[in-house]
Amino acid sequence: MRILITGGAGFLGSALANALVKQGHEVMALDDLSSGNPDYLDSRVLFHRGSIANRPKLWTLLQGVDCVYHLAARVLVAESILYPREYNEVNVGGTLALLESMRDVQVPKLIFTSSGAIYGEQVQQPVIEEMIPNPRSPYAVSKLSTEYYAHTIGSLWNITTVSLRIFNAYGPGQPLLPSHSPVIPRFLHQALGGGSVVIFGSGTQTRDFVYVDDVVTALIAAATAKHINRQTINVGSGIDTSINALANLILKLTNSSSSILHSTTEDNGVSKLQADIALAKQLLGYQPKVSLEEGIRRILKEDPRFRLS
Numbered sequence: 216m217r218i219l220i221t222g223g224a225g226f227l228g229s230a231l232a233n234a235l236v237k238q239g240h241e242v243m244a245l246d247d248l249s250s251g252n253p254d255y256l257d258s259r260v261l262f263h264r265g266s267i268a269n270r271p272k273l274w275t276l277l278q279g280v281d282c283v284y285h286l287a288a289r290v291l292v293a294e295s296i297l298y299p300r301e302y303n304e305v306n307v308g309g310t311l312a313l314l315e316s317m318r319d320v321q322v323p324k325l326i327f328t329s330s331g332a333i334y335g336e337q338v339q340q341p342v343i344e345e346m347i348p349n350p351r352s353p354y355a356v357s358k359l360s361t362e363y364y365a366h367t368i369g370s371l372w373n374i375t376t377v378s379l380r381i382f383n384a385y386g387p388g389q390p391l392l393p394s395h396s397p398v399i400p401r402f403l404h405q406a407l408g409g410g411s412v413v414i415f416g417s418g419t420q421t422r423d424f425v426y427v428d429d430v431v432t433a434l435i436a437a438a439t440a441k442h443i444n445r446q447t448i449n450v451g452s453g454i455d456t457s458i459n460a461l462a463n464l465i466l467k468l469t470n471s472s473s474s475i476l477h478s479t480t481e482d483n484g485v486s487k488l489q490a491d492i493a494l495a496k497q498l499l500g501y502q503p504k505v506s507l508e509e510g511i512r513r514i515l516k517e518d519p520r521f522r523l524s
C-alpha cells in the first residue's frame with residue numbers, strides 16, 4: 216500500500232511509519248515538526264515537512280495514496296486549557312483541511328487517532344465505546360469533534376473512516392517535556408536522576424497504559440480489517456494501574472532509592488480510566504502483548520535517555 220502518515224515524526228507516528236516500511240509498504244510522513252523529530256524515522260520513510268492545513272502540499276502528497284493515518288495534532292491536555300482556539304484550529308480545522316484534500320484527490324480511507332480522554336470521568340469502568348462521552352478538556356473536545364466530523368464527512372464523501380481511541384501510550388522515544396510531560400518518561404527521569412518521584416495528588420488515580428508496539432499493531436490491523444467503516448474502537452491494555460503502583464514499579468525496575476513525594480498540584484485528569492477492548496479484539500483481532508513491567512524494561516534497554524548505568 217501507499218500510505219501517508221500525518222504527524223509521522225511524532226512518538227506514535229514514527230513507530231507506525233517504521234513498522235509499515237518494514238512490512239514493505241511505501242510510506243510518507245508529513246509533519247510540521249512543531250514537536251516531532253524526523254531523526255527517529257527509518258531511512259526508507261519519505262519525510263515531508265509541512266502542515267496538514269497546507270492543501271496544495273496535500274494534493275501532491277495524496278496522489279495514489281490508499282490510506283491516510285491521521286496522527287498530527289496538538290496533544291497536551293494542560294496546554295489545551297490555555298489555548299483552546301489553537302487546539303480547535305489544528306486538531307479540528309486541520310483534520311477538515313485534510314479531509315477536503317482527500318476528497319479532492321479521492322483517497323479512500325482515513326484512520327484517525329482519537330483518545331481515551333474523550334470519556335472523561337465515568338462511574339462505570341472499563342469504559343466502552345457506546346458510553347456518552349464526558350470530555351474535560353479542549354483537547355478531549357477536539358478529539359471527539361474530529362471523530363464526529365471524520366465519520367460524518369466520510370460517509371458523505373465516500374471515504375472509509377475509523378477512529379481508534381488510544382489510551383495512555385508509552386514506550387521508547389516518548390517525549391520528556393519540561394512541563395506537563397507524560398508520566399512514564401517523567402517518573403523514569405526522576406527515578407534515574409536520584410531526585411524525588413513526584414506524584415500529583417493522591418496517586419490513587421488509575422490509567423490504562425498501553426505499549427507503543429501494541430498501539431502500532433492495532434493501527435496496522437485497522438488498514439485491512441473488514442466492517443470497520445465509521446467505527447470507533449478503544450485501544451488500551453484493558454488493565455488499569457494506579458499512579459502509586461506505577462511509581463513503585465519504576466523505582467523497583469530502576470533500582471532507584473528515590474523517595475516518592477505527593478504534590479498537592481491537581482492531576483487535572485480523571486480518577487479512573489480503563490479501556491474495554493472487546494471491540495478491538497473482535498474487529499481488529501487485537502490482543503495487547505506487552506505488560507507494563509515488560510514495557511518499562513524495554514524502555515530501560517532501548518531508550519538511550521533512560522539506559523541503566
Ligand SMILES: NC(=O)c1ccc[n+]([C@@H]2O[C@H](COP(=O)([O-])OP(=O)(O)OC[C@H]3O[C@@H](n4cnc5c(N)ncnc54)[C@H](O)[C@@H]3O)[C@@H](O)[C@H]2O)c1
Nearest residue numbers: 222225226227246247249250251266267287288328381384
Ligand atoms: N501518546 C498517547 O498516549 C496518545 C493517546 C491518545 C491519543 N493519541 C493521539 O495520537 C496522535 C499521536 O500522538 P503522539 O503521542 O505521537 O504525539 P506527538 O506530539 O509525538 O505527535 C504529534 C505530531 O504531530 C505533529 N503536528 C502537530 N501539528 C501539526 C500540523 N498542524 N501539521 C503537521 N504536523 C503536526 C507534531 O510535530 C508531532 O510530531 C495524536 O493525534 C494524539 O492525540 C496519543
